[in-house]
Amino acid sequence: DAGITQSPRHKVTETGTPVTLRCHQTENHRYMYWYRQDPGHGLRLIHYSYGVKDTDKGEVSDGYSVSRSKTEDFLLTLESATSSQTSVYFCAISELSLGTEAFFGQGTRLTVV
Amino acid sequence: KQEVTQIPAALSVPEGENLVLNCSFTDSAIYNLQWFRQDPGKGLTSLLLIQSSQREQTSGRLNASLDKSSGRSTLYIAASQPGDSATYLCAVDGGGATNKLIFGTGTLLAVQP
Numbered sequence: 001d002a003g004i005t006q007s008p009r010h011k012v013t014e015t016g017t018p019v020t021l022r023c024h025q026t027e028n029h030r031y032m033y034w035y036r037q038d039p040g041h042g043l044r045l046i047h048y049s050y051g052v053k054d055t056d057k058g059e060v061s062d063g064y065s066v067s068r069s070k071t072e073d074f075l076l077t078l079e080s081a082t083s084s085q086t087s088v089y090f091c092a093i094s095e096l097s098l099g100t101e102a103f104f105g106q107g108t109r110l111t112v113v
Numbered sequence: 114k115q116e117v118t119q120i121p122a123a124l125s126v127p128e129g130e131n132l133v134l135n136c137s138f139t140d141s142a143i144y145n146l147q148w149f150r151q152d153p154g155k156g157l158t159s160l161l162l163i164q165s166s167q168r169e170q171t172s173g174r175l176n177a178s179l180d181k182s183s184g185r186s187t188l189y190i191a192a193s194q195p196g197d198s199a200t201y202l203c204a205v206d207g208g209g210a211t212n213k214l215i216f217g218t219g220t221l222l223a224v225q226p
Contacts, residue, residue, distance in 0.1 A: 033213070033214065035216075040218075041218070042202070042216050042217065042218035042219060043157075043202070043204075043216040044216075045213055045214070045215070048213055058213065090156060090157070092157075092214065094214070099144075099145065099162070099164045100162070101147060101159045101162045102147060102159065102204070102214055103159060104149075104156045104157040104158075104159075105156055106155065106156040107155075107156050
């Protein structure tokens with residue numbers, strides 16, 4: 001299995017609080033992604049990174065920020081959590097430009113109450 | 114903007130049947146297409162990656178084809194088993210050189226014993 005771990009795996013937080021999710025990889029892949037998965041919407045891209053300090057927005061980036069200060073870690077921050085951000089969050093890694101597969105973490109279930 | 118559609122949304126078949134899952138995409142300028150499997154409450158597991166220069170890939174009972182010109186891919190599962198029951202997702206890179214994976218909403222497969 002590809003070396004990709006997400007933490008925490010489960011979190012319950014209150015509306016208005018900041019939350020940070022961590023994705024850690026040991027594969028030295030250049031590309032890292034954050035997705036959210038919701039019933040009826042499938043997987044939607046929040047942000048992605050194509051190198052250290054290089055990030056870009058996905059289709060549902062409002063209310064989220066990311067940082068990548070080193071190759072192995074990609075952090076997703078909900079600046080002020082809202083109930084609409086209750087979801088399952090997945091991190092993925094890839095070297096698509098080299099024709100290799102993308103691999104996913106096990107997901108973080110976030111509940112905002 | 115790349116859009117990915119999967120048909121059918123759900124499928125129920127008796128054990129032993131051969132089946133085909135469909136994936137279509139609107140922008141044919143892709144580099145890769147990948148099929149994933151997701152079990153309930155779990156992350157995504159990569160099944161097959163087809164690069165744009167390839168027309169098909171095979172792994173065991175699975176065969177995936179790619180027709181870039183028509184914007185279509187199919188996943189063929191031979192001799193289905195109850196253990197194949199899961200959601201199957203296809204994903205393409207975002208077209209051009211964006212390296213963003215864009216997902217379809219998946220096909221929920223149930224194989225009845």
